[in-house]
Amino acid sequence: MALTGLFLSFFLIIHLAGNLQLLLPADEAQLQYNSYSRLLGGNIFVKLVAYVLYASIILHTIDAIYLGIKSKRANGASYSRDKRGRASKWYARNMMALGIIIFVFLVIHFKDFWYSYKFGELPLDINGNKDLYTLVVVAFQELWYVILYVIAIVALGYHLLHGVFSAHRTLGLYHPLYSKIIKVLGIIFAVVMTFGYILIPVYIYLTHEL
């Protein structure tokens, strides 16, 4: 769980860095983003990383289901009056619920962009690259679609807020000072990823008119 989670967190940085190209001026962004997408698709190293990514998503999901079942079994009967929530953060207690939101979002995200790019018929830009940029921009013209993204990214943000430092502890980081540093870095990471990923659809919605 920790290893796949940390790999997926690392992937988020790369993914965000690439997608920030969408914020460039429209003409420049279109050619650059489409060219970047083609470059990624044709690179054997990137392909290998992509397979690790797919495997990580699947393993992370399976592990979550396994741990959910284990937890249910271990809990036995529930409390009639339960105020245990005072001792922990709500998002730490609801990682499974946040994970389900993220998973549903990923299915939509993969279907709309990854599947359409890999297997769909997309028009070409003037450089002859598949025009993924226009596909993204058109999708983010819909307000409900932008809201869906914002909700999913906020869920992702809270998932990271607990997940990043928790993963380090699962791997065995017990030094008091470094644990604190990782906790702070984890918070910074979650905030940067949340606002970074929210910025893209919101910016496109507000600035682009078709």
Add this chain to the structure above:
Amino acid sequence: MKIHLKIWRQKDRQTKGAFKDYTLEDVSKDMSFLEMLDTLNIKLIKSGERPVEFDHDCREGICGQCGVMINGIAHGPLKHTTTCQLHMRSFEDGDTIYVEPFKAAAFPIVRDLKVNRSSLDHIIASGGYVSVDTGQAPEANSIPVTHEQAEAAFDAAACIGCGACVASCKNSSAALFTSAKISQLAQLPQGDKETSKRVVKMVYQMEEEGFGHCSFTEACQVECPEDISVLNIARMNYEYNKARLLKK
């Protein structure tokens, strides 16, 4: 003080339990929570009813025997306090108090508020000791232990094994309990030698007993009467991963 109680009554593990209402008049605010239950039991015995069964021993907050859910919180509203050290001054006149046993698959109910916590003993028995025959007590300074090491080991050793960590955990994990013993012994030269063997055995036993996994919500430390640090769990994971990776 007038106190209304809703107490979990359950004859045995097989019988279905339910809350039963009681009211106590003239409860002193200086009574401990257990003394308040004693008062209730005297009243029940006098009226020919079966008294409420609950675990207790030292009543000084050091044995780990007492432990119930009070208003949905292990050991009640005060943090880092055992049930026996909770006093009625923490409640208001006319309050209704819900009292339930710790609930976890690994803590089967014996009767009323009493649960069987032998699963914690099984974890300790699986490796929570130093197996070397030490013979006579050696000269105190023959094995150097720094003050910091001794303090850190003692912080972990302070665990009284009450099970509040399990009861407070959303996964019913015994990771804090298990890791406290592993961490205590790993920090001392006498115990460190067997750390690899110990951690594997104890983690395996923890799984066998049916406890859940740790997801680091940190609720266990918040409610722990001894404020045992969750970093002990991280240390247990470190020792476990090391033992598994470096297995010969």
